[in-house]
Amino acid sequence: MNKQQDTARLMIQGTSSNVGKSVLAAAFCRIFYQEGYKVSPFKAQNMALNSFITTSGEEMGRAQVVQAQAAGVEPEVRMNPILLKPTGHTGSQVVIMGKAQGTMSASDYHGEYQRQTWPVVQKALHELLKENEVVIIEGAGSPAEVNLKKNDIVNMRVALEGQVPVLLVADIDRGGALASVVGTLELLEPQERELVRGIILNKFRGDITLLQPALDFLEEKTGIPVVGVVPYFDHFRIPEEDSVVLEERGTEKEKAEKGKADSSALSPQNCLDIAVIRLPYLSNFTDFDPLEDEPDVRLRYVKSVEEWGNPDLVVVPGSKNTLADLRFLWESGLGEKIKAYWQSESPLIGICGGYQMLGGVVRDPYHTESDLEEIKGLGILPLETEFALEKHTVQSRGTVISDDLFLQKCRGEEIQGYEIHMGRSVSAGDPLFMIQGQGTTYGDGVQAGSAMGTYLHGLFDNDSLRSALLEWLWERRGIKRAYSGSPSQAAIREQAFNELAELVRKSIDLRKVRQIMGLESGGSE
Numbered sequence: 001m002n003k004q005q006d007t008a009r010l011m012i013q014g015t016s017s018n019v020g021k022s023v024l025a026a027a028f029c030r031i032f033y034q035e036g037y038k039v040s041p042f043k044a045q046n047m048a049l050n051s052f053i054t055t056s057g058e059e060m061g062r063a064q065v066v067q068a069q070a071a072g073v074e075p076e077v078r079m080n081p082i083l084l085k086p087t088g089h090t091g092s093q094v095v096i097m098g099k100a101q102g103t104m105s106a107s108d109y110h111g112e113y114q115r116q117t118w119p120v121v122q123k124a125l126h127e128l129l130k131e132n133e134v135v136i137i138e139g140a141g142s143p144a145e146v147n148l149k150k151n152d153i154v155n156m157r158v159a160l161e162g163q164v165p166v167l168l169v170a171d172i173d174r175g176g177a178l179a180s181v182v183g184t185l186e187l188l189e190p191q192e193r194e195l196v197r198g199i200i201l202n203k204f205r206g207d208i209t210l211l212q213p214a215l216d217f218l219e220e221k222t223g224i225p226v227v228g229v230v231p232y233f234d235h236f237r238i239p240e241e242d243s244v245v246l247e248e249r250g251t252e253k254e255k256a257e258k259g260k261a262d263s264s265a266l267s268p269q270n271c272l273d274i275a276v277i278r279l280p281y282l283s284n285f286t287d288f289d290p291l292e293d294e295p296d297v298r299l300r301y302v303k304s305v306e307e308w309g310n311p312d313l314v315v316v317p318g319s320k321n322t323l324a325d326l327r328f329l330w331e332s333g334l335g336e337k338i339k340a341y342w343q344s345e346s347p348l349i350g351i352c353g354g355y356q357m358l359g360g361v362v363r364d365p366y367h368t369e370s371d372l373e374e375i376k377g378l379g380i381l382p383l384e385t386e387f388a389l390e391k392h393t394v395q396s397r398g399t400v401i402s403d404d405l406f407l408q409k410c411r412g413e414e415i416q417g418y419e420i421h422m423g424r425s426v427s428a429g430d431p432l433f434m435i436q437g438q439g440t441t442y443g444d445g446v447q448a449g450s451a452m453g454t455y456l457h458g459l460f461d462n463d464s465l466r467s468a469l470l471e472w473l474w475e476r477r478g479i480k481r482a483y484s485g486s487p488s489q490a491a492i493r494e495q496a497f498n499e500l501a502e503l504v505r506k507s508i509d510l511r512k513v514r515q516i517m518g519l520e521s522g523g524s525e
Contacts, residue, residue, distance in 0.1 A: 013139035015180035019171040020202040022063040027504040029071035041067030043138040045082040049283035053418035058098020078124040144187035165197040173203035198227035228508025271298040275311035278303035281321040316354030323372040348451040355453030359383030382428040398435035406472035417456035
């Protein structure tokens with residue numbers, strides 16, 4: 001038997017999108033990593049605006065980065081060979097093996113072009129199976145989407161290619177879980193259904209003894225064992241795959257209307273109020289997870305002037321369609337609101353696309369992101385941006401060289417992050433950071449009054465910089481920050497992975513899963 005055949009493998013598929021596939025895949029990555037196996041995640045094709053840059057400067061989906069971290073390995077693009085980044089309602093930028101290939105409409109991609117990407121998927125899958133002891137594979141959406149099945153490269157075609165046993169996951173919190181499991185299985189071909197070896201009900205709340213009749217029904221109806229019921233959790237956070245979760249959280253206005261306003265523990269008196277502009281094409285929203293982890297921060301997303309409130313800091317985030325999002329700011333009135341906020345000498349930060357929007361103009365002569373060719377910026381930073389044909393993707397390390405605003409507290413300190421942008425910006429101001437990336441050294445960022453911008457994603461993951469920012473914001477109120485320092489993001493991440501693994505261990509029949517994977521006798525046939 002060759003090495004690839006020896007490799008244990010497991011695929012997590014779902015009855016729909018957002019049932020928790022990514023998080024459960026991360027849980028299994030951490031469980032088998034803790035057991036001493038060499039583990040790799042894999043997802044053939046990901047559609048998300050949340051991406052990451054590897055050490056070799058290649059772009060991949062953030063979900064597989066999280067899973068790689070859970071597996072204790074360095075993320076690399078074979079774990080996610082194809083990434084689709086939506087640029088509008090019907091089109092996406094196509095990224096293959098970490099390199100952007102251009103923007104395509106859904107109809108153009110879901111046809112001959114998608115079929116041509118299958119050899120890329122096959123090669124990456126078989127290489128990972130050959131090089132690892134355990135491979136945890138994630139599907140996308142549902143395997144029963146009959147309109148997409150002909151050109152499938154991410155669900156059952158992958159399972160059949162690698163002869164991978166499948167666990168089918170349903171979200172019981174949203175209702176209809178039993179019907180979704182039975183319906184999904186009914187729509188599979190016989191050889192596909194044979195690969196489904198177990199069922200998991202995810203996000204369960206309540207008394208599990210009351211659920212037993214439903215579990216008995218599922219096993220009797222399908223002939224497939226329910227290997228676990230995973231409870232809903234919110235006491236720790238695993239980074240989410242895409243900004244759909246922001247819609248679930250809702251804006252502050254929506255929470256208030258539903259009677260779900262934040263508790264007094266997060267009142268304006270004892271917490272900093274940080275508002276992130278909820279752009280229609282917001283990308284890399286996990287940039288703000290480190291701020292949410294701070295005990296004295298109330299982070300919220302704002303998508304209208306009515307939700308503005310009285311923030312201590314406003315952040316304009318990254319975007320996958322900068323010109324369209326800039327137009328949204330002007331049309332919604334948020335553009336003028338942001339300008340007035342800055343003119344009142346209130347703190348403002350732009351990240352990547354948000355950095356570009358704070359400048360004087362954004363041009364897209366090659367229409368790399370949208371049909372718009374040029375749009376007026378907010379005119380806050382001394383910056384002009386023009387989009388190029390080639391994307392700049394790099395993991396960056398650098399040094400804080402500015403002593404403006406809160407950066408005076410961390411001048412000379414090292415920082416790290418990553419850059420993903422098509423735009424090339426020219427600034428009349430002095431840079432904030434001196435960056436080393438891909439063998440070159442260059443300045444990044446600019447400041448004007450109480451505003452600053454940078455191309456660095458992951459800026460707030462830098463513990464000392466984040467602590468300096470929060471101390472400075474409290475000082476602006478005339479108050480000394482009650483917390484010294486900031487929690488280590490690396491430590492928070494590791495603790496969350498371990499808590500997730502323990503939760504899933506207690507919730508599933510892990511021995512049965514090992515048998516399904518062929519790691520114990522009595523399972524995989």
